[in-house]
Amino acid sequence: MTELRVVHNRKICDVRQREEYIASHIAGSVNIPLETLLRLTCALPPRHVPITFVASTVAEHDTCRDIASRMMFTDAIVCLFSELAGAKINHGPPLRSLRLWEPNELLLDTISTVERNIGGPAAAFDMGCGTSRDMIFLEQRGWSVFGFDNRKKLVQQAVAMGNLHQCTVDVALFQLKNHFPIQHASMDLVLMSRFLYRPALAEMLQLPRPGGYLMISHFLEGCQDTEVGTPSTVEGYLLRGELTRLCAASDVPYEVCLDEETLLSDGRPMCRFLARRLS
Template sequence: MSEKLPIIDCRTFDAFCCGHLAGASSIPAAEMPARMHELPKTTQPVALCGDAASLRAAREFLARKGYQVAGQTEWTPQLAAGLQAQGLLESGEASPRLWRPAPLIARFVDEIAPTHGVIPGQGLDIGCGSGRDMTYLAIHGWEMTGIDASAEALQRAQALAVSQGVVIRTECRDLETGADPFADVAAASVDLVCVARYLHRPLFPWMQRLLKPGGVVIYQTFMQGCEHSVVGRPRNPNFLLRPGELAEHFAGAEILLDEVEILADGRPVSAFICRWRG
């Protein structure tokens, strides 16, 4: 089994804790459908380790989702003994992270924030989904709150944060009622607002009300041109940004980044970061 491949131990978590291949991550086969957000990108080949039944279930599920399983190892007492003799047997709950945040979030943490002296504070993830971005920001010191209309997605977000040893807050709210969904949040109380793959234009003025002077906006979502890609969606103009539109909505802000990125499937997305002047 190649050490360069992410290794997924697809046995039960209890079995993983009792002993596993060094460097493996635990995602039991039975839990994979609910934990898709914890897997690497489909372009990343993976290796599996597990008993015969869990290997079969995991391999079949991953194949349906477009993953390449490039190696597998069946867990047996003999394997465990051999790994122990080689110093390659680990035990305990520690499970390396396989998932990654949106590239723009990683770029903000690694490059933009240090360059511009952005200090972690109170952050709000609007339309947070399963919570990878806000969990990653929480790992790097941000006190994150995620808002989404899906209670199921928020449960996954909380579980992800727990697995990474960080605390997040989540709130289930309908963001598209026509009223300010942040009416109970104090003005100028948020240091960071991030949005990924979600666009509801009436939210822009309410987002601005929440931002402290010097607060940061990170916005990445689909742009016009997606309707002409191979994927062909989204095609509704209500869900597609126009070129330069975010700079217009946040006129007067200090623009730290305003680019168009192209996804692997050919769809253009915004890569926009600004600092609100208030």
């Protein structure tokens, strides 16, 4: 029998079929059937997070081991459900709120303050939503969220992520060079994470309602000088103070609540920016 250590203080990804999971599963585990996981690895946590894969068969076990190796997890364990001993067992369908990942850190750190100041979950727009993690996080908190991305594959993955987490993900494929999909002064929260199309920044300031928020988390200048080296050109990263200057120059009045720099584990600088529209 596998020791209890394989599930203690770890993310647990149960790749068995849904029927097997409903019949019996480790408490706190997230069910992602293997055939889904193979095309939706974006549902996994960052590679530094300890993770245990729970499989039903030897073939599933070996495939999970290959996934863990390919994703370069630093602490991954793969085991068979039949080998687990001492773990708390639950029964029934997966909980809608369970997930292996977290939204972007700025959103996680500030969403309670935003909700308190605007009176609770409301309407949000995610510009460059990627695989929709932030959208799902907000939807699970009660927000009505619309997002877009200009990459077809990511839009398809966003819809699949919504299905996996039992959320209706309202996401569309847009090219900002052609048109902008949101009415002015219509959103309580406009967010953008690791996406940048500089010609659209000024119009983004028009989107929040008075009292609404603009939240941006993106790479800063200096990324090009790190070992990773990307983004490598000014088109891909923000300049220090750029967003604060943009708000100051806008005809829409903003109060800048946060404009700070942080470092990723790989050494790349990130901008954490939050501003509230005044009127």
